Amino acid sequence: MGVRALGLPEATRSPESPELPERVTIWEVGLRDGLQNESGVIPSGVKLEFLNRLNAAGLPVIETTSFVHPDWVPQLADAAEVVNGLSPKPGVRYPVLVPNQRGLDRAREAGVADIAIFASATESFAQRNLNRSFENQFEMFRPVVRGALASGMRVRGYLSMVFGDPWQxxxxxxxxxxAGKRLLEMGCDQLSLGDTIGVATPGQVEGVLRGFRAADVPTDRLAVHFHDTYGQALANTYAALRLGVSTVDASAGGLGGCPYAGSATGNLATEDLVWMLSGLGIEHGVDLEMLVDTSTWMAERLGKPSPSPVVKALAR
Structure with a gap:
């Protein structure tokens, strides 16, 4: 019997873990965070087909692209074309990343309803990623958030280097x-805590989340974004779930990394996350078989296999 024929793990909610959420929102980042780290430029038509397949698999949030200057991230130079070619599915959100005021203007022109900004928890990464000091990044983002809210947009704040910085x-x-509270107080409706170089461990995750709890930040305003550099992404996710986090970022097939942090490897694979959530009896709304087929299809277009263990186990 093939592994695929075994189906999903039997759902089991442990009575010893009543704190686990009943449902988790998967914030799919493969189309943006995944493809921006590829060495070559992916054709817009392939991106749109990828997006359509992710739509069909039932992802509730699909981060679509970034309105960043093409000199910074040439892989996303076709941002407007991708957004304009999108066939939206009712009830699904399609946020885009905007780095500055010009990015917000382009998002407005494209009729985008959700944006995200990308800040740093450290001085060194703010300088390298944003060409701003730690303090000046907030001054740059404040009018962006204000303008987005005035336009009726929802704003997510990413906070990078939360668990470790390769320079500091x-x-x-x-x-x-x-830093996280400043983004929330600025007007971000959600804060995604990023393990940008994948060094976090479950104890660190618990410590950071308890820190936000002690600062009176509701857990439902927090999300987590883990990389699997040291193989800890699922363990870290489970630690976050136990403390009430119910939004988890993941990338189909484990695509991605961080182009400004050379030690970072791929994001938590969406398939690995779905397998774990299903086994825990946590609702997520994603069709795993369709998602595996999608990641297998995308891996063929990229000319390299998916690093996701679940994709490898279930791929036809």
């Missing part, structure tokens, strides 16, 4: 919480 090392929890 460990990042104090107090520094992370302070």
């Amino acid at each position: 090392g460990a990042v104090p929890v107090e520094q992370v919480v302070s």
